[in-house]
Amino acid sequence: MASTLSDRELVARCRAGDQQAWNELVERFSRYVYAISVQAFRLSETDAEDVFQEVFARAYQHLDKLRDDAAVRPWLAQLTRRLCIDRLRAAARELPVADEELIAGSEETLALLDEALTVHEALAATPEHCREILDRFFARDESYKTIGEALDLPAGTIASRISRCLGRLRELLEGRSDPNRPSGVR
Secondary structure, eight states: OOGGHHHHHHEEEEEEEHHHHHHHHHHHHHHHHIIIIIIIIIOOOHHHHHHHHHHHHHHHGGGGGSSSSSHHHHHHHHHHHHHHHHHHHHHSSOOOOOOHHHHHHHOOOOHHHHHHHHEEEEEEEEHHHHHHHHHIISSSOOHHHHHHHHTOOOOOHHHHHHHHHHHHHHHHHHGGGGGTSSSTTO
């Protein structure tokens, strides 16, 4: 149901008290929030889980303060950053670290995470056969021959399929500028 909703529509339903929409919002952004905590700020698993819980608790309490419903992803990212920095400050009381040092390394990682999430979401919107072939070629680093054998296709066909699937992925990524598109398209 909600996975086809844009971020704006999803937030509107959450504000209206739709529990299923809230569950979808948490599902849509859970890996993103957790990745910011672990990859950008290098929090321990325990601290990252605490930040995760706090982000969504605060989001639930303050969703009405979000000025642009379509901007829920950057709003959650900013909330996550603030809570991660608070967590690091608390842990660093024995070893003081400047705020600039905390933020400096995280910004580049956050940009990479944001980009990876966008590609992941676009890939999820491609047909299953495209996800399969692109995953095998790019993520698993399988050869044309290996992919062809696994999919029962001639190895020569694999290159054209990869090309067509990448074209479809490109179209989806170029369409990402539409603010009414869901950021968690599945």
